[in-house]
Amino acid sequence: xxxxxxxxxxxxxxxxxxxxxxxxxxxxxxxxxxxxxxxxxxxxxxxxxxxxxxxxxxxxxxxxxxxxxxxxxxxxxxxxxxxxxxxxxxxxxxxxxxxxxxxxxxxxxxxxxxxxxxxxxxxxxxxxxxxxxxxxxxxxxxxxxxxxxxxxxxxxxxxxxxxxxxxxxxxxxxxxxxxxxxxxxxxxxxxxxxxxxxxxxxxxxxxxxxxxxxxxxxxxxxxxxxxxxxxxxxxxxxxxxxxxxxxxxxxxxxxxxxxxxxxxxxxxxxxxxxxxxxxxxxxxxxxxxxxxxxxxxxxxxxxxxxxxxxxxxxxxxxxxxxxxxxxxxxxxxxxxxxxxxxxxxxxxxxxxxxxxxxxxxxxxxxxxxxxxxxxxxxxxxxxxxxxxxxxxxxxxxxxxxxxxxxxxxxxxxxxxxxxxxxxxxxxxxxxxxxxxxxx
Numbered sequence: 001x002x003x004x005x006x007x008x009x010x011x012x013x014x015x016x017x018x019x020x021x022x023x024x025x026x027x028x029x030x031x032x033x034x035x036x037x038x039x040x041x042x043x044x045x046x047x048x049x050x051x052x053x054x055x056x057x058x059x060x061x062x063x064x065x066x067x068x069x070x071x072x073x074x075x076x077x078x079x080x081x082x083x084x085x086x087x088x089x090x091x092x093x094x095x096x097x098x099x100x101x102x103x104x105x106x107x108x109x110x111x112x113x114x115x116x117x118x119x120x121x122x123x124x125x126x127x128x129x130x131x132x133x134x135x136x137x138x139x140x141x142x143x144x145x146x147x148x149x150x151x152x153x154x155x156x157x158x159x160x161x162x163x164x165x166x167x168x169x170x171x172x173x174x175x176x177x178x179x180x181x182x183x184x185x186x187x188x189x190x191x192x193x194x195x196x197x198x199x200x201x202x203x204x205x206x207x208x209x210x211x212x213x214x215x216x217x218x219x220x221x222x223x224x225x226x227x228x229x230x231x232x233x234x235x236x237x238x239x240x241x242x243x244x245x246x247x248x249x250x251x252x253x254x255x256x257x258x259x260x261x262x263x264x265x266x267x268x269x270x271x272x273x274x275x276x277x278x279x280x281x282x283x284x285x286x287x288x289x290x291x292x293x294x295x296x297x298x299x300x301x302x303x304x305x306x307x308x309x310x311x312x313x314x315x316x317x318x319x320x321x322x323x324x325x326x327x328x329x330x331x332x333x334x335x336x337x338x339x340x341x342x343x344x345x346x347x348x349x350x351x352x353x354x355x356x357x358x359x360x361x362x363x364x365x366x367x368x369x370x371x372x373x374x375x376x377x378x379x380x381x382x383x384x385x386x387x388x389x390x391x392x393x394x395x396x397x398x399x400x401x402x403x404x405x406x407x408x409x410x411x412x413x414x415x416x417x418x419x420x421x422x423x424x425x426x427x428x429x430x431x432x433x434x435x436x437x438x439x
Contacts, residue, residue, distance in 0.1 A: 001112060003256050004311045008304065011255050011313070012050055018284035019259060023047060023056075026290050029074040032067055033057075033292060053259065053282065054270065058293045064094035064234065073097050075288050084233050085133045093133075096233050097288040103142065105285055109254050110143020110239035116252060116311075117227040118202040118245035119173055121148040126166060126200070128176030128184070129207065130423050131155045135237030136207050140175050143239060149173075156180055156423045159187045170199035174224075178205040178214055179425035182351060185221040186420070196223040202245060204229050206238060208424050209319050209337045213344035215248075217351055228318055234294055235281045241316050247308050250315030257285045260314060261293070262302055265323060276301045276320060297323040299335070325428060327357065329364055329406045336427045339368070342399045348376040348392055352418040357430045364432065366408040370396065371418045384412045 006014070023044035026033035036057040037043055046055060064072060073080065081100050085093040098106070119125065125144045129136030137155055144151040152169060154162055156176065162184055166174075174181060181203060185195040200222055206229040218226045230251050231238035240258055241251035253260055261280040262271050271277040279298045283291045300317040307315060321335025328334075336355060344351050349370050356367040372384075372392070380388045393410040400408050419426070 001115075004112070004252065004313050006312060008312070014256055015259055015284060016050055018256075019047065019050070019053070019282065020044065022282070022284055022286070022290045022292075025074050025287070026292060030072060030290075032063065032072055050259070053261065053293065056282075056293050058268075058280070058295050059234075059291055060295050061094055061234065061297075065092040068092045069095040070097065072289055074290055075099060080288055082138075083133075084135045084138075084237070086233060094234055096135075099287040102236075102286055102288050105257065106139065106236055106239065107142040107146040109236070109257055110139055111146035112254065113229060113239045113242040114140075114143055114147050114149065114173075114204065116242050116244045117173070117204050117229070118225060119144070119147060119149060123147075123173050124150045124152060124169055124171040126152050126154060126162070126169070126171040126174040128154055128156055128162060128174065128180060129238075134207075134423075135231070135233045136177075139231070139237040139239060140204065159184055159422075160191075163188055163191065163193070166198055166200070167193075172199060173202050173204065174200050174222075175204035175229075177207045177421060177424055178210040178218060178226075179208060179421035180423060181205060182214075182218060182221070183420045183422075185218075186350075195221050198222065200224050202227060204242070206230060209321055209325070209335070211337050211341045211344065212318070213341050214351065217344060230316065230319065232281075232294075232296055232298075235283060235291060235296075236286065240281065244307060244309040244311065249307065250303060250317055252307065252311050252313045252315055253302075255313050257283065259284060260302060260316065262300070265299075271301075273303055274301055276317075278323065279316065279319075299323065327355070327366065327406075327428070329366055332405050334404045334406055338404050339400060340427075342403050343368075343370060343396070346370075346392075346396060346399070348372055349396075350415070352420065354418060354426070355428045357428065357432055359432050366406060367411055368396070368400070368408045369411045369413055369418060371413045371415060374415050377415050382414070384414065 027044050079099050080097040082098045085095045127140050131137035141151050188195045202225045204227050215226045227243045229238050229242045231240040241253040243251050259282040262277040265278040279296045279300050281294050299320040302314050302316050304314045306312050321337050343353050350373050352371050354369045358365050396410045
C-alpha cells in the first residue's frame with residue numbers, strides 16, 4: 001500500500017496532524033488526561049513537533065485499573081459499539097472500547113498486516129486465537145474479512161477437531177499463539193499425521209513472547225513461514241505491528257495510526273534507534289479510547305531503515321521480554337525468552353517448559369521444569385536419575401549459566417507431563433509467597 005512507502009517527512013507530517021487531533025480529544029473529553037496535562041502545565045498547543053511528545057504524561061496499566069471500567073473513554077457510551085478487556089488475573093481488568101470508526105480502522109490495519117504476512121483474498125484462514133474479551137480472535141477475524149479471506153472462527157481448544165478442520169477445509173493460513181499451534185502439531189504427530197503435509201503455507205503468531213528458536217521449530221513442524229504479529233488491547237489489539245513475509249526482519253509498525261518511542265525503563269529518557277528499551281505507544285486515530293504514551297512493559301528496539309520488502313515504515317524488533325516477566329535472580333535480570341532460546345537447542349527436550357520461582361533459605365532460586373522427548377525417554381530405560389539423565393541436567397545447567405548467567409535447578413519430566421497450552425502458555429509459576437506462608 002502507498003501508506004507503507006511514504007518518506008519519513010511524509011510520515012511525520014501525517015503523524016503530527018493526527019497527534020494534534022488526538023490531544024485535543026483527550027484534553028476536552030477525558031478528565032484523566034486533562035488533569036495530567038494541567039499538573040504538567042501543558043495543553044494540546046504545547047506540542048508543536050513530534051519531539052515535544054516527551055512533554056506528555058505516560059499512561060500505565062494501573063491507570064486503566066484506577067479508572068475501571070469506562071473512566072478513560074473519550075466518547076459517550078452510546079457511541080461505543082464494542083468492549084474488550086484483559087483476563088484480570090493480576091488485578092482489575094483493563095477495559096477498552098471501540099467506536100464504529102475504530103472497528104473500521106482496526107479491520108483495515110489488520111487486513112494490511114495479513115497481506116504483509118503473505119495472505120491473499122483466495123485464502124482460507126484458520127483462526128485459533130481466542131474469541132471473546134481477548135482481542136486476538138475478533139481482531140484477526142475482522143481484518144481477514146476486510147481482505148475478503150474466508151475465515152474459520154475456530155478459537156482455541158478442542159485440538160482434535162481443529163486438526164479435522166485443517167485436513168478437511170485445507171486453509172492456507174493459520175493464526176494463534178505459538179505455544180498452542182505447537183500443541184496442534186504435537187497432537188497431529190500423536191495421531192500418526194505429519195503436520196508438514198497440511199495445506200498451511202503461513203502462520204501469524206503472537207499474544208506471547210516467542211524466540212527465533214521457536215520460529216524454526218514451527219516452520220519445520222508445519223513447513224510454513226512463521227510471522228510475528230504484535231499488539232496490545234490497550235493500544236488497539238493485534239496489528240499494531242507485523243513482520244513481512246519477504247524479510248521476517250523486524251515488525252512493520254502501522255505508523256499512520258500509532259506513534260512509537262523507546263525509553264530507558266529506569267530513567268524514562270528516550271534511547272537511540274537500535275538500542276533496546278521499553279516500547280511506548282501513542283494512538284493517533286482512536287476515538288473511543290485515545291491513548292497517550294502507553295508504557296507497554298515490552299522490551300525491544302526500533303529501526304527506521306527501509307526494509308528489503310520496500311516498506312519504509314519503522315520496524316520494531318521481536319519483543320525480547322516483558323518487564324512484568326523479568327526474573328531477577330541474585331542481581332541478574334533474565335527474560336523467559338532467553339531461557340527458551342537455550343532449551344529449544346537441546347535435542348533431547350521437547351519445546352515445553354515451566355520456570356518455577358522458589359525460595360532456597362532466604363535466597364530466590366529457579367527450578368526449571370523441562371520435558372524429555374520420547375526417544376530419550378525410551379533410551380534411558382525410563383530412569384530420570386541415571387547417568388545419562390544426570391549428564392543431560394548438567395548440560396542444561398551449563399548452557400543456561402553460559403547464556404543467561406544464572407544457576408538453575410533442572411527437573412526432568414517424562415513425556416506429556418508439562419501442561420499444553422490452549423491459548424497463552426503459562427511459563428512462570430511463582431511459588432515464593434506460598435512457601436513463605438507455609439513455613
